[in-house]
Amino acid sequence: DAGVTQSPTHLIKTRGQQVTLRCSPKSGHDTVSWYQQALGQGPQFIFQYYEEEERQRGNFPDRFSGHQFPNYSSELNVNALLLGDSALYLCASSSDRASYEQYFGPGTRLTVT
Amino acid sequence: KQEVTQIPAALSVPEGENLVLNCSFTDSAIYNLQWFRQDPGKGLTSLLLIQSSQREQTSGRLNASLDKSSGRSTLYIAASQPGDSATYLCAVPYNFNKFYFGSGTKLNVKP
Numbered sequence A: 001d002a003g004v005t006q007s008p009t010h011l012i013k014t015r016g017q018q019v020t021l022r023c024s025p026k027s028g029h030d031t032v033s034w035y036q037q038a039l040g041q042g043p044q045f046i047f048q049y050y051e052e053e054e055r056q057r058g059n060f061p062d063r064f065s066g067h068q069f070p071n072y073s074s075e076l077n078v079n080a081l082l083l084g085d086s087a088l089y090l091c092a093s094s095s096d097r098a099s100y101e102q103y104f105g106p107g108t109r110l111t112v113t
Numbered sequence B: 001k002q003e004v005t006q007i008p009a010a011l012s013v014p015e016g017e018n019l020v021l022n023c024s025f026t027d028s029a030i031y032n033l034q035w036f037r038q039d040p041g042k043g044l045t046s047l048l049l050i051q052s053s054q055r056e057q058t059s060g061r062l063n064a065s066l067d068k069s070s071g072r073s074t075l076y077i078a079a080s081q082p083g084d085s086a087t088y089l090c091a092v093p094y095n096f097n098k099f100y101f102g103s104g105t106k107l108n109v110k111p
Helices: none
Strands: A006-008 A011-013 A020-025 A031-037 A044-052 A053-058 A062-068 A075-080 A087-094 A109-113 B005-008 B010-014 B020-025 B032-038 B044-051 B056-059 B060-066 B070-079 B086-094 B099-100 B103-109
Touching: A006 A087, A011 A020, A020 A087, A020 A109, A031 A075, A031 B099, A044 A062, A044 B099, A053 B103, A075 A087, B005 B086, B010 B020, B020 B032, B020 B086, B020 B103, B032 B060, B044 B056, B044 B060, B044 B070, B070 B086
Parallel strands: A011 A109, B010 B103
Antiparallel strands: A006 A020, A020 A075, A031 A044, A031 A087, A044 A053, A062 A075, A087 A109, B005 B020, B020 B070, B032 B044, B032 B086, B056 B060, B060 B070, B086 B099, B086 B103
8 A cells, every 4th residue: 555655756946936746645545735844843734635625724825826636636836936945845645534644755855946 | 823842852862761752732622643753854654643532642662642631742752762763743733634743852862
């Protein structure tokens, strides 16, 4: 049983560019959450997708957007990249029917130059 | 809004010691609390999940307790080993779906 997978592993972008990160949830999970983790900090909640809709959102600007597909996989899009967007982006999957326990992917390291 | 604090921020102990990591949260209306381990540059590995109706959970050398009324959880690691060196994070959900993390405790177990 594959766990949560994310792609790509690493990414380098230039300020002002746009980026798309991808996540496939653990088998049987229908909910995907995205987090941003700056160096030395705990993960910060960006948003959560359930039934192809954004269900909850953290304190992030509209430059951060997402999508969930019918197979429950998800994308995180960030527009007009800033240097401060450099971070580890983590995807977590869970199931509303399984106590909300979260399982995390390995993350995508985004560097903005 | 939920705020999560972890103390200490860093801890260095000799191998074999028993140790306690602390997590506190401001809103006690939580559904569960989850402890994670993170190795440098890696994703998070779930260690223990405590439901709000439970007071503790155990897995091997790890024991986590939860006191909702005081807004605290502790992670107890018995007989620490160098392989336990990592950052330990606690997370609580707010409104069921919005998870808040502490900044973590960075543990170093010296051989």
